[in-house]
Amino acid sequence: MPDQPLLSARDIVVDYPGTPPVRAVDGVSFDLWPGEVVGLVGESGCGKSTMARVLTGLIKPQSGQVLYRGRPLPPLGLRGRSPEWTGIQMVFQDPGSSLNPRRRVGDQVADGIATARLRAAYERRQTARSARSLTATDSTAAPPRSLGPEAGPVLDPTTGPGAYPDRDTVAAAPRAAGDQAPATPEAWLERIGLTARDASRFPRHFSGGQRQRIAAARAMAAHPNVLIGDEPISALDASTQAKVAHLMCVMAAELGTSLLFISHDLSIVRLVADRLIVMYQGHVVERGPTEQVWSDPLHPYTKALLGAIPAPDGAGRLPEAAPPGVTYSLTEVVRSD
């Protein structure tokens, strides 16, 4: 199945109520492939965060579809989410509210681990069920003998292909495999540079950067196939930003997780992303490999965005600001290579 995108957005349109309604996202489509890191950039209010919430199912789009492993993602309603969809995780923007203030961080990370277990068990069951239905359709004349000896190796939950199905069947890139990942909250906290003793502490005892790392650890502990970072670093100071972004990428690479990194800060995204998607006023205006977009931006808005990055060259120049009132074309530029 490597020819299928892991997560794809098809013509997403989101309106926020008002008079007249505000169209936050207007026909955005993109794919996220297994194992890649995609940067979604754009100025504030361009619809990046709305896209993040649509991709996780927190918002139901007015029209369009989100497909996760080829199946439409149900929006998150009142009912709990089935383990089928917990392969999509998110790290939020605000370090002050991304963790429950009244629970020990160890317990919160443990929730992620429990989710990973539940999904592994669920996918083992699914694999077993599809194996069973296969044997049943093979011999249509005979009654289905689901527990026959020939089904044995498939049904064995420890050695069957379903042991880590979310990793092995979907991933295109070779994986470091889930069993190298930490398996206890303490190990996860050590993985992100805290100590095991911190597991019994509360979020208020940690700095903003530490909280974002804990939030990332909780999301990664769920062994997601897709991790969406909705400006996870924008509330942090510069050195912490790099640390958290780097950690998220390294962890995603270790587990083979695809990462959609949303930010308004191109200079950090450039360091982590394989591909860039540039959004402007609810539209995708440019996309392509990071180095190409960085060195050869085609769309005038991308050029302006790149020009707005301050250069620490000692010359004391202010970044070129777009003149007020300038609007850019909303049609996407297509690279011809």
Place this chain on the structure above:
Amino acid sequence: MSEPPSDLTQTPPTPVPAAADRRPTVAPASPASPDPVSLLGRPRRRRLWRAIPKAWRTPLGLVAGVVAVAWLVIAVVGPSIVPHDPLAQDLPRFQPPSSTAWLGTDELGRDVFSRVIAGARVTILLSLLLVCLSMLIGSILGVVAGFFGRWVDEVIMRLTDLVMAFPTVILAMVTAAALGASLLNAVLAALVVSWPSYARVVRSMVLSLRTSEFVASGRLLGFSPVRSMRVDILPNVAGPTLVMASLDIGTAALLLSGLSFLGLGAKPPMPEWGSMVATAVQNFDKWWLGLFPGLAILTVVMAFNFLGDALRDQLDPGATKA
């Protein structure tokens, strides 16, 4: 972290009531009068001091705690320690405080001290019952309204608007009058008017928590609504609600006493502070009739209010720093 708060040097503004001096259960209460300088020098008392949660190490918190605990003890053991039967009419009428009747006698020759002690059970236990019930009903309705939203929310909130549109005491009076005068009906009447504030507060907290990022994270991790509620929402709602409830105990005591004062609560022979004050009003020159039950109401209300303040300081996650 190691030194007690500096405001300890000020004297507690709560007057220790005269009635409290005679209560047999009130210990000398050594932690209530701490001297910060001598405390630092004495390791044993310092350890005792440290054992008290930080938010309670204030004069008000300590005094309130001692007074509230004393009243609770009196409410439980009261009837077995009274010097006279609170219903017996065997003493001379309208006697001022003396060595036989410590706080004097009332218009039927009953011992006021015994009646104040016996009245603690009625007022305090019923106030606690009332607050617990209204917190329970209000919180459940508030959680349901906040969590399910839409028409459920509309119906519940319009109901609270309806109840809140009436003056509290009037509505309680109407309910008590309709149900008939009895203490239990007074509690029911007070319940009718006191649950909406809980429903409102809990609903607004649930609403804002429901959209918060850690709740969304939990939902993405596959939390069922029940688990999300139990793990992420309720613990964050419980603190403020408990504080509100502890502040409400005083109000409940006042409301119940008020209903009894108006003759809608306790029936005549029963010792109840509100109805005792009501008889005192008819015999205004006999000051001991009204003063002591009034002081009892005052100390209970103030103690639980200060207790609520201390509880709020303790439960506020930002206030305690490790």
